[in-house]
Amino acid sequence: MRSGIRSLLKSFAVIAALAAAGGTLTSFATNYSLWVNGRTGGGQLGNYADFSYWGPSGTSAGVNKKSVNWDGKSHIADQNYLVRNALDCYCTGSNWCYIAVHSAGDLMIGYTLDMYGGSSRYKKTPSPDASGSCSNSDGTTQTGWNIKWVDVAAGAGGGSELANVGAWATSYALDQDLKTATARALYNHNDTRGKIFYMYAGAKGTLYSGILPGQDDEAVAYHSSGGVSGSGGGSYCNPSDWFCNDLTLGTAATEGGTAKWSNHTVAFRDDAEAYNHYTNGNWQGVVSLVRSDMAANAQ
Amino acid sequence: MPSRGRAAQRGHWAWWAAPFGLALAWLLWSWSGELRAAVTPERSASRPGAAAAGASPVGATAPPASSSRDAGASAPFSDAGWQARAERQAMWQQRLVRARQALDAYAVSTRYPPGSRPVSEHPDHVHPDQPIQESIGLRGADGKPLPGLKLVTMQERVFLQGNERVRFTVAVRSDDDGALQPLRIQRASASELPRPGQPMNLAPVALDFTDDGAGADAVAADRVYSSVLQPATQGFATLAGGIRVQVWLEVRSQPGTTFFDIYYTPKPPATWVASASGIRESVDGGSLDFFLKLNVDEAGRYVVNGRIDDAQGKPFALVTFNDELPAGEQEVRLSVFGKLLRDGKPAFPLTLHDVDGFLLRPDVFPDRSLLARRSGMVTTSRIYPLSAFADAEWTSEERTRYLTELGKDVSIAQNALSGAAPPKGP
Numbered sequence: 240m241r242s243g244i245r246s247l248l249k250s251f252a253v254i255a256a257l258a259a260a261g262g263t264l265t266s267f268a269t270n271y272s273l274w275v276n277g278r279t280g281g282g283q284l285g286n287y288a289d290f291s292y293w294g295p296s297g298t299s300a301g302v303n304k305k306s307v308n309w310d311g312k313s314h315i316a317d318q319n320y321l322v323r324n325a326l327d328c329y330c331t332g333s334n335w336c337y338i339a340v341h342s343a344g345d346l347m348i349g350y351t352l353d354m355y356g357g358s359s360r361y362k363k364t365p366s367p368d369a370s371g372s373c374s375n376s377d378g379t380t381q382t383g384w385n386i387k388w389v390d391v392a393a394g395a396g397g398g399s400e401l402a403n404v405g406a407w408a409t410s411y412a413l414d415q416d417l418k419t420a421t422a423r424a425l426y427n428h429n430d431t432r433g434k435i436f437y438m439y440a441g442a443k444g445t446l447y448s449g450i451l452p453g454q455d456d457e458a459v460a461y462h463s464s465g466g467v468s469g470s471g472g473g474s475y476c477n478p479s480d481w482f483c484n485d486l487t488l489g490t491a492a493t494e495g496g497t498a499k500w501s502n503h504t505v506a507f508r509d510d511a512e513a514y515n516h517y518t519n520g521n522w523q524g525v526v527s528l529v530r531s532d533m534a535a536n537a538q
Numbered sequence: 539m540p541s542r543g544r545a546a547q548r549g550h551w552a553w554w555a556a557p558f559g560l561a562l563a564w565l566l567w568s569w570s571g572e573l574r575a576a577v578t579p580e581r582s583a584s585r586p587g588a589a590a591a592g593a594s595p596v597g598a599t600a601p602p603a604s605s606s607r608d609a610g611a612s613a614p615f616s617d618a619g620w621q622a623r624a625e626r627q628a629m630w631q632q633r634l635v636r637a638r639q640a641l642d643a644y645a646v647s648t649r650y651p652p653g654s655r656p657v658s659e660h661p662d663h664v665h666p667d668q669p670i671q672e673s674i675g676l677r678g679a680d681g682k683p684l685p686g687l688k689l690v691t692m693q694e695r696v697f698l699q700g701n702e703r704v705r706f707t708v709a710v711r712s713d714d715d716g717a718l719q720p721l722r723i724q725r726a727s728a729s730e731l732p733r734p735g736q737p738m739n740l741a742p743v744a745l746d747f748t749d750d751g752a753g754a755d756a757v758a759a760d761r762v763y764s765s766v767l768q769p770a771t772q773g774f775a776t777l778a779g780g781i782r783v784q785v786w787l788e789v790r791s792q793p794g795t796t797f798f799d800i801y802y803t804p805k806p807p808a809t810w811v812a813s814a815s816g817i818r819e820s821v822d823g824g825s826l827d828f829f830l831k832l833n834v835d836e837a838g839r840y841v842v843n844g845r846i847d848d849a850q851g852k853p854f855a856l857v858t859f860n861d862e863l864p865a866g867e868q869e870v871r872l873s874v875f876g877k878l879l880r881d882g883k884p885a886f887p888l889t890l891h892d893v894d895g896f897l898l899r900p901d902v903f904p905d906r907s908l909l910a911r912r913s914g915m916v917t918t919s920r921i922y923p924l925s926a927f928a929d930a931e932w933t934s935e936e937r938t939r940y941l942t943e944l945g946k947d948v949s950i951a952q953n954a955l956s957g958a959a960p961p962k963g964p
């Protein structure tokens with residue numbers, strides 16, 4: 240009997256240890272899905288539950304989704320603290336993040352990783368205050384953030400010719416950053432610090448075909464949404480267009496030999512010209528593809 | 539056959555064991571719940587059926603819909619159950635592909651540290667002085683497109699400092715035959731680029747765009763019009779910020795317009811020590827390090843890039859410094875990582891050239907104050923045998939952290955996949 244009790248106590252100890260381990264797993268090692276908006280913004284700054292830029296907040300968009308809202312109007316540099324705050328909150332310590340970005344959100348996350356990706360970050364407890372800042376967890380630091388990969392919908396990291404010609408009815412300071420020459424000189428797009436950028440490129444654009452070279456989604460052309468390197472924007476198309484170099488899938492150089500930025504891979508090319516740039520407040524356009532991918536793989 | 543006494547003992551045992559059994563059952567149920575949560579993502583509002591309309595490489599498409607999963611879960615050997623398991627397997631297969639991609643890309647990318655990279659990874663940073671050439675549909679002064687005409691522009695750079703100049707060119711090309719068109723520059727000006735809604739503090743300055751083969755213009759009468767701006771001497775000596783150069787032109791009797799933006803630093807936040815004592819090199823920790831002395835007036839995060847060529851002038855590496863520097867005389871270390879040298883086998887001596895950099899100003903615009911550019915050759919290394927350098931991959935807490943986590947994701951997907959394999963079909 241005594242040995243039976245002993246083995247029972249042993250079992251209890253094992254159970255307690257496992258329970259503690261389980262508790263640790265659920266309490267401290269958590270994955271998050273961070274969504275970084277593009278031009279125009281709309282969500283309340285620092286309110287990670289406000290998905291008004293994207294669509295209904297109840298929509299599935301990756302595990303523990305958070306909306307990293309910036310105003311979508313100011314210079315990238317001016318608003319960058321909001322993104323760093325979010326990354327500090329949710330992507331440090333034992334917590335890890337998947338990132339999804341739209342349009343100028345590409346410029347924002349690329350800038351963040353290149354400029355600050357190797358900086359020392361305090362590990363945070365993921366309980367933000369009203370401004371979106373989190374308190375330090377244990378006072379220790381780490382280099383950079385914990386990011387598994389980045390999904391990019393209609394990325395404007397390479398700028399937009401609409402900014403080159405001042406085509407938007409409302410002018411923002413951000414538009415100066417979105418000029419193609421400026422966007423491409425703003426930071427080193429090849430420096431993702433080892434993270435893959437999955438590029439989703441739409442081609443349902445007609446309105447600005449005289450301005451945006453090659454295929455476009457009505458706001459950005461393939462040279463940007465496909466992550467094509469170079470100091471200025473080029474003209475890239477779907478394979479069905481014989482008179483224009485193809486935007487290739489994956490990481491391969493484009494037809495014509497221009498390299499993509501390092502660690503940038505074209506995950507989706509809109510051969511059917513079915514996706515435009517706009518979310519329409521309902522996770523639409525190219526964002527619908529990234530949302531599906533996040534729902535499936537950001538877990 | 540058990541005795542009656544032993545049977546009674548078992549009864550006691552069962553009494554003691556009941557709460558632990560319950561606890562164990564609860565734990566298992568909780569964990570299976572977590573596993574279920576991991577397997578079953580938040581329910582999608584709309585599945586990407588249309589995703590099939592485009593082209594996607596492996597690992598980039600969304601998984602099949604999970605609509606039949608719950609129905610099948612209650613009857614695992616029914617058709618619906620088989621279907622649910624097949625869908626689950628497809629989902630985990632996709633996650634496994636994604637997890638492997640993340641792990642492999644990270645492992646390969648970080649064989650060398652972020653500040654010491656093969657130049658092949660940075661094709662658009664090999665020649666920092668390469669002019670930026672662009673072509674865009676020409677638009678009239680009213681903003682409407684002028685059909686059949688492309689505006690062809692060039693600007694030497696976007697960011698400049700001190701006494702640097704920047705050259706611009708403008709031409710118009712016909713879509714029909716590609717020929718450059720005769721054009722007339724109506725006027726051009728450079729003006730401060732304020733934030734929208736903010737007033738300008740400096741008066742605009744008129745610029746001349748010419749096609750006479752003199753000054754800024756390379757070739758006379760080639761229909762490419764050129765101008766040059768030196769902010770320090772043309773009215774912008776006090777401006778730390780943006781300058782917009784606007785050009786109004788006329789082609790085929792139609793007015794058109796374009797503009798260029800540049801960002802200017804009048805006074806550098808730190809100055810290079812240009813004498814021979816301002817540069818040294820050493821082999822430390824198996825890597826080749828170049829140290830450049832910098833007198834820092836303004837403390838902060840400095841970002842400095844340099845290019846490394848081999849003895850034949852073939853581009854080899856991009857080296858970067860990105861760290862905080864206090865005020866005073868400091869050294870910027872540009873390191874060529876040992877394994878990068880061992881793998882790339884460049885011919886020595888190596889040349890460090892075209893060093894540029896800036897003080898990064900967090901959360902303000904302009905976000906940078908440029909250092910003086912060190913164009914051309916900065917220093918040439920001594921000659922070393924490759925054996926002088928380490929052949930080990932980069933190690934750091936950051937890399938270990940990533941490889942551990944991303945490797946764990948691969949294992950989770952592999953384990954889930956082996957558990958989610960559907961039964962063999964009929």
